[in-house]
Amino acid sequence: MSHIQVQVMFNPATIALIGATEKIGTVGRTILENLLRSKERKIFPVNPLRQMVLDVKSYPSIASVPEHVNLAVVATPARSVPVVAEECGQAGVEGLVIISAGFKEIGEEGIQLESEIERIRKKYGMRILGPNCLGFVRPTLGLNATFLQGEPPPGNIAFISQSGALGSAIVDWAVSAGIGFSMFASLGSMIDVDFGDMIDFLGDDEATRSILIYMEGVGNARRFMSAARAFARRKPIIILKPGRFAESARAAHSHTGAMAGDDAVYEAAFRRAGVVRVGEIAELFDAAQVLDSKRFPAGPRLAIVTSAGGPGVMAADALIHLGGELAKLSEESMKQLNAFLPSYWSKANPVDILGGATVERFTKALTICLGDPMVDGVLVIYVPMDSAPSTQVAQAVVDIVKNTRKPVIATWMGAEDVEEGRHIFVENNIPAYETPEEAVRTYVNMCRYKSHLDQLYETPDELPAHKAPSKDHLKEILKIALKEGRTLLNEGESKDFLMTYRIPVTMVQVAQDSEAAVSIAEKVGYPVVIKVVSPDISHKSDVGGVIMGIDSSAALNEAYKRLMQRVKKRAPEADIMGVAVEKMVTDVDYELILGAKKDRDFGSVILFGMGGTMAEFIKDFSIGLPPLNQTLAKMLMQDTKVYKMLQGFRGKPAADFEGLEEILVNFSNLIIDFPEIAEIDINPLAIANGKASALDARIIIDKNYDATGRSPYPHLIITPYPTKYTTPWQLSDGTEILLRAIRPEDEPAEHEMLSTLSKKSLRTRFFSTIKDISHEWLILFCNIDYDRHMAIVAEMEEHGKKSMIGVARLIMNQDLTSAELAVLVQDKFQGKRLGTKFVDMLIEIARDRGLEHVRADVLTENVSMLKVFRRLGFTTQWASGDTSEAVLKLK
Numbered sequence: 001m002s003h004i005q006v007q008v009m010f011n012p013a014t015i016a017l018i019g020a021t022e023k024i025g026t027v028g029r030t031i032l033e034n035l036l037r038s039k040e041r042k043i044f045p046v047n048p049l050r051q052m053v054l055d056v057k058s059y060p061s062i063a064s065v066p067e068h069v070n071l072a073v074v075a076t077p078a079r080s081v082p083v084v085a086e087e088c089g090q091a092g093v094e095g096l097v098i099i100s101a102g103f104k105e106i107g108e109e110g111i112q113l114e115s116e117i118e119r120i121r122k123k124y125g126m127r128i129l130g131p132n133c134l135g136f137v138r139p140t141l142g143l144n145a146t147f148l149q150g151e152p153p154p155g156n157i158a159f160i161s162q163s164g165a166l167g168s169a170i171v172d173w174a175v176s177a178g179i180g181f182s183m184f185a186s187l188g189s190m191i192d193v194d195f196g197d198m199i200d201f202l203g204d205d206e207a208t209r210s211i212l213i214y215m216e217g218v219g220n221a222r223r224f225m226s227a228a229r230a231f232a233r234r235k236p237i238i239i240l241k242p243g244r245f246a247e248s249a250r251a252a253h254s255h256t257g258a259m260a261g262d263d264a265v266y267e268a269a270f271r272r273a274g275v276v277r278v279g280e281i282a283e284l285f286d287a288a289q290v291l292d293s294k295r296f297p298a299g300p301r302l303a304i305v306t307s308a309g310g311p312g313v314m315a316a317d318a319l320i321h322l323g324g325e326l327a328k329l330s331e332e333s334m335k336q337l338n339a340f341l342p343s344y345w346s347k348a349n350p351v352d353i354l355g356g357a358t359v360e361r362f363t364k365a366l367t368i369c370l371g372d373p374m375v376d377g378v379l380v381i382y383v384p385m386d387s388a389p390s391t392q393v394a395q396a397v398v399d400i401v402k403n404t405r406k407p408v409i410a411t412w413m414g415a416e417d418v419e420e421g422r423h424i425f426v427e428n429n430i431p432a433y434e435t436p437e438e439a440v441r442t443y444v445n446m447c448r449y450k451s452h453l454d455q456l457y458e459t460p461d462e463l464p465a466h467k468a469p470s471k472d473h474l475k476e477i478l479k480i481a482l483k484e485g486r487t488l489l490n491e492g493e494s495k496d497f498l499m500t501y502r503i504p505v506t507m508v509q510v511a512q513d514s515e516a517a518v519s520i521a522e523k524v525g526y527p528v529v530i531k532v533v534s535p536d537i538s539h540k541s542d543v544g545g546v547i548m549g550i551d552s553s554a555a556l557n558e559a560y561k562r563l564m565q566r567v568k569k570r571a572p573e574a575d576i577m578g579v580a581v582e583k584m585v586t587d588v589d590y591e592l593i594l595g596a597k598k599d600r601d602f603g604s605v606i607l608f609g610m611g612g613t614m615a616e617f618i619k620d621f622s623i624g625l626p627p628l629n630q631t632l633a634k635m636l637m638q639d640t641k642v643y644k645m646l647q648g649f650r651g652k653p654a655a656d657f658e659g660l661e662e663i664l665v666n667f668s669n670l671i672i673d674f675p676e677i678a679e680i681d682i683n684p685l686a687i688a689n690g691k692a693s694a695l696d697a698r699i700i701i702d703k704n705y706d707a708t709g710r711s712p713y714p715h716l717i718i719t720p721y722p723t724k725y726t727t728p729w730q731l732s733d734g735t736e737i738l739l740r741a742i743r744p745e746d747e748p749a750e751h752e753m754l755s756t757l758s759k760k761s762l763r764t765r766f767f768s769t770i771k772d773i774s775h776e777w778l779i780l781f782c783n784i785d786y787d788r789h790m791a792i793v794a795e796m797e798e799h800g801k802k803s804m805i806g807v808a809r810l811i812m813n814q815d816l817t818s819a820e821l822a823v824l825v826q827d828k829f830q831g832k833r834l835g836t837k838f839v840d841m842l843i844e845i846a847r848d849r850g851l852e853h854v855r856a857d858v859l860t861e862n863v864s865m866l867k868v869f870r871r872l873g874f875t876t877q878w879a880s881g882d883t884s885e886a887v888l889k890l891k
Contacts, residue, residue: 074099160195287445309346381436481701594607611684788812
């Protein structure tokens with residue numbers, strides 16, 4: 001019921017204001033005045049000391065209000081709020097907005113008050129916005145439950161702010177700029193309703209086309225990521241997050257921990273969710289307008305049509321600087337432009353149509369550029385001129401844009417002379433700016449946004465399948481280390497983890513003296529590397545604990561002695577357990593770092609970048625969130641500068657990128673399987689002759705990890721692939737199949753299956769025939785959030801080729817309390833009990849997740865499927881039209 005309560009809370013029929021007053025200048029009066037403007041709702045002031053407030057009957061308590069109250073707005077002193085919350089719970093109020101301040105922001109007393117309110121909330125199942133918030137406004141519904149003085153105009157932008165004061169200031173600025181809102185909400189302390197709840201609500205809100213967020217801290221990171229990933233492709237989510245924190249890096253024990261600061265992790269999380277981060281308030285609304293556009297550039301190639309040479313050059317400079325590309329016009333376009341432009345025109349892009357240009361010259365040049373297959377978008381630059389009035393050119397551009405799918409951006413330079421022209425663009429949702437640089441930045445941002453979403457949902461390549469590694473001996477290593485009082489695993493133990501997960505390593509043997517070291521070296525062959533082994537030394541190089549390039553027994557004896565002397569001098573308190581000897585990898589072309597750490601908000605994160613002893617100084621790295629697949633591993637590498645170097649640099653061979661992608665995915669699986677790991681470093685991950693191997697590794701155990709928790713993945717905010725649903729099964733005719741959860745890699749197989757279905761099967765599943773099976777459509781079916789949506793596929797192997805023969809889906813509601821299921825079986829495998837098996841599996845999954853009931857819509861003519869549902873305990877009844885409903889109560 002939680003999501004339903006949020007919907008009722010934000011669109012209430014009845015509202016009580018607890019703390020209503022007539023005193024001028026008070027919060028209680030301002031809120032009441034705002035609420036009373038909402039003519040469609042019943043407002044009940046609550047004040048035990050007054051019978052009337054602003055000519056409206058007042059009630060002594062929520063219990064005395066004669067009607068059921070959907071929303072209670074609380075504006076009473078903090079100490080009274082728990083009592084008020086208890087009374088609201090007893091009255092069955094769906095939601096509270098607690099305006100009151102004086103909670104955790106004041107210290108221990110406030111924290112205890114919040115804890116008591118949260119206990120009461122859970123007891124009654126209420127939803128709470130706040131405390132210490134402004135409330136919310138829904139201008140499109142005429143509802144203002146805040147103490148804002150002004151009324152924001154209606155629009156299609158929703159703005160969610162953690163800070164009330166800053167949120168109020170931003171709304172005030174936006175209103176002055178003519179920007180309207182579908183909703184503004186101030187979240188305050190977020191003891192309940194948080195960013196995830198708001199994104200879920202606004203994602204389904206028809207009045208909202210873009211979601212803007214001012215975020216100081218993410219709150220429930222898992223809920224935020226799940227909601228953002230669910231809606232980011234449908235509605236742009238744009239975030240302004242200040243703060244460049246470094247506290248967590250100071251206590252780090254690994255290169256990864258030191259490099260992957262808080263802000264870098266937030267950046268990685270936003271990218272993984274598909275949301276856009278901006279750095280300035282103005283960019284919030286600029287991005288909202290542009291990214292809501294249905295006209296995204298297919299690429300970075302921009303044509304510039306300008307009536308003044310200087311601004312055209314400025315635009316070209318800005319485009320190249322920001323990573324865009326100046327379109328090279330086709331011969332046909334050049335021929336058409338030459339036919340009507342003066343002979344002395346620029347004959348290149350930017351297309352300078354020269355001073356004295358007419359409206360016709362603008363329209364012809366724009367039309368030609370838009371029709372050029374070498375052009376992805378067009379920037380039109382206008383400066384005031386008598387021969388082409390601003391409004392006429394603007395209207396001509398608008399008329400042309402209506403007939404193209406390519407984006408057009410305008411720069412109307414000037415003040416009063418061009419203001420009306422800019423207004424024409426605003427009315428027609430065409431981005432218009434005062435300077436060429438602003439316009440170009442917008443175009444590049446559009447390119448990056450589309451490119452990133454395309455990359456994020458690119459179908460991953462299938463990586464080699466390997467049996468899941470045995471983890472028992474690795475768990476034993478962790479137990480022994482903790483029993484010995486160690487949280488730092490030695491190199492040999494750390495590399496054991498890597499080898500188990502098919503990450504190539506150099507083998508290590510530990511010597512207790514120089515003679516043993518020589519014996520090991522003679523077996524593995526010179527040259528060798530020696531490294532100090534100590535649970536007290538994390539960065540061996542910092543204490544002189546690494547010597548490389550030892551090529552003889554005599555050199556090894558001398559190096560061993562020198563190493564021990566240096567380490568004892570620089571780390572006199574360290575417990576030295578020996579010296580590791582390993583074969584030295586020669587001809588190393590590149591040194592990388594691959595690591596992971598636990599972030600306080602987003603759990604375990606993965607770092608990849610330039611490695612070696614200078615890794616922390618160079619700081620060329622990117623961060624990703626597990627789980628990784630081939631596409632995400634490739635993106636992680638592409639986000640670094642070293643990626644270009646790895647393609648071949650100064651005669652060095654290129655790295656084996658497929659091998660690196662597999663290593664990153666295997667490393668991600670290691671992190672998924674071991675929540676006990678606090679930090680892990682592979683540095684360097686050396687590339688020699690294209691192949692990678694881990695030359696050094698360290699693992700740090702999380703001494704605070706609690707293995708008794710219910711979740712197998714407490715360290716992850718994105719649920720990994722659920723292997724527990726993988727099971728072999730037989731069709732009724734004896735055919736062997738495999739049932740397992742779907743993966744993004746299954747998109748080609750699902751496309752093939754859907755393409756071979758009969759019209760009848762398509763209609764009984766989708767209630768209509770499907771003409772276009774697009775990549776964008778299949779993303780919704782294959783690239784899923786396993787917390788919200790479970791899909792089980794039936795896979796058959798024949799003559800060495802695997803094919804999908806059916807798929808069943810369980811799509812949870814936003815509260816995760818119930819779900820809708822659907823089943824599809826390929827025609828020639830129907831009637832072989834696969835449909836029954838699918839439904840049976842989905843019921844078990846629903847029970848496992850604690851759902852209250854599951855339901856399905858079925859065409860009434862689909863008699864066989866209705867029989868399956870009835871056989872498994874569903875009640876079925878006619879719903880409407882040609883559709884029946886099947887429902888199974890689980891609780």
